Amino acid sequence: MKQIYLCLLFWFSLLLHSNGAIAKDKPTIGITLQPYYSYVSAIVGDTAEVLPLVVAGFNPHNYQPQPEDLARVQKMDAIVVNGIGHDDFALKVIKAAQRSDLLVIDANASVPLLSARGQSVGQGAVNPHTFMGLSATMTQVYEIANQLAAFYPSNASLYRQNARHYGQQLRTMKYQAMQALAQVDMQTIKVATTHDAYGYLLQEFGIDAPAVIEPAHGVAPSASQLQDTINQIRSSGIDVLFYELDMPNRFVTTIEQATGVKLFRFSHMTHGDYEPEKVMLEMQSNINTLIKAIHYANASAQKEAVQ
């Protein structure tokens, strides 16, 4: 009996040891939001495990940390965070974990940020949706790659090479979009948005969105705020309203009926499953939507000019 017990203990200790060896050879990189899953997967390839802090299906706009999140942080060697307001839940979990050895990568450390917009936005608040923009995405990918390269020098060259390849795909996407819009006068384009998420993307194409319907990030407008927005859309001659896939948009139909704006739908990229290709697919889809919307707004502006 004693021999059997010793044998089991030996195999158990061997199993633990081998697990430890795997963890050491292949680090676990945590992420907080879906876009970072795509970025990190592209950078590390099969040299590391990418572990989401929260299981798929949560809404980052109102998520409250759970004990299981803390358990997942304990498995991570590094974690990539948005760090500017879209994953505050994660920052609380990381703080609670008290892991002095955990590398926390601030993906937005090198991104010039935009101010948050909305009727009830606090002073100094920044727009945390850097993952929606092409250039801001590339900057984050390079930042993550550089920090991971410094932490894992043996893979530095691979991480930087993968990041450049990812950036090249996004640059191609941007260049093709610019070509598709070559004949459009962007000065005539006026748009509104339900959620203050598209500033980084619109900025790259020289478009301003003066009307943001949500008074603050993830907050539904009151009746009076909705009326103010409707008045602003009417007085500014706004033709296009961008709204969110996968988010409550009860007020969108009201605005459409009251103002006659045409609705175009973007993906926020932070809903659904964690998939390596998610950012590329949804970014391309958003770009296609943007091109359609700009052509529509341009045609409307030309029609108004003729009248």
Next chain:
Amino acid sequence: MSVQQVIHAANGVREMRWVALVITLLVAIGAGLLPFHQAQQQGRSLASHEVDVNQLDPNINAMVSELRLADMEIQLLKAASVSGSAEHWPSIAQLEAMWLSPFVRDKGWLDKGQHQWQQISPGVYQGISLSAQTYPQYLLNVSATPSQIWFRGNIGHGHEEADIKAKSASSYINVAINDNLLIKQGWQQVMGPRATK
């Protein structure tokens, strides 16, 4: 002998006074401790030629975003280059061929002022708009540690513009760049977010 006893009216006045006293004490203690609960300002204050990236005009912010990304791209490109030469920086033509903003002449380049980019010394890229009265000129110094981004508005009647256009895009002008010279000429340095290196 008569005994006099004062009986206070049961109207809550005494209790109210005690409560008011406690509230006053709490407020006083809170006010006294407030200075110790402030977040300490980190870092130094900005010099007169420095501008916080968060205070920029949206159009300048858009260009600075592209330059910050270009800075990272150039650093990665240089790190991956076979030559490994410390002074070998990618040319404007190379950057344009990579479709890298703000060097590539696309729709964004047209709308943001059609800047003519020139590498004025190793790792220093200067862009002057064809409409220099309207759009600022920019300078990206990738050779500095950390990298620097500068801008300057209203540069006059285009002597520098003409000078730069006359130069070959493939060769350096070899202008000696230093912070004091730039400050003297009215350039402003963008501070933050963190530059590479």
